Amino acid sequence: MxxxxxxxxxxxxxxxxxxxxxxxxxxxxxxxxxxxxxxxGDNKNYVAGDGSVAEYAPDSRSEPVDIAGKLFDGTTVDSSQWAGGVVVLNVWYAACAPCRVEAPMLQTLSDSFAPEGVKFYGINVRDEKPTAEAFERNFGITYPSFIDRDGKLLLGLTSYVPPQAVPTTLVLDRQGRVSARILGVADESTLKTLITDALAEGSSATAPAPATTAGADDAS
Structure with missing residues (x-):
């Protein structure tokens, strides 16, 4: 029909x-x-660490970190300039929510360890200068950051920083070797301990040898 x-x-x-x-x-x-x-937030654009902490014994550490790059203020910095000092490197970018969480703590530790010569550097993997500087003003960050939008600095740290693992924090010993790593948001007390360990290890390693008595024996 x-x-x-x-x-x-x-x-x-x-x-x-x-x-x-x-x-x-x-x-x-x-x-x-x-x-x-x-x-x-921008959570789809980073791979957050699980907060795991690794501290490496001196005899198991790899070669010194070899990186060089430009800071947002235009200064060029080479890792060879860090010889003899403890350095903290933090990988970040402004839209990373965990980076915002840990920023005030990193500044606090930077201020706390400055008298002992510890240097803090950020490694910014995404932002243009205005965005990075706005973040630093907002959180009162005074230590400098490298520009690494092309990933060249991270390429030199691939043994320790997984691709897109933001944030990641590294502690370098006085020889420029990675002594500790934190994947994800760094806990203040944990990072403080890792820095303190690196400082104590360095001071004992560089302690002057005891004076000999050969001259006194010869004189007698």
């Missing part, structure tokens, strides 16, 4: 209405998902 034109038109209208409803529902679900991602 043939359907009347009116019935065919009504059926077509129902199909069209169903399609529009499905499209709206799908778009709403997608928009909701995007909103949730936006609320969560």
């Amino acid at each position: 043939r359907r009347s034109p009116r019935l065919r038109a009504h059926a077509s209208h129902l199909v069209a209405l169903l399609v529009v409803t499905l499209l709206i529902t799908g778009c709403s679900a997608q928009n909701s998902s995007l909103a949730e991602q936006a609320d969560a």
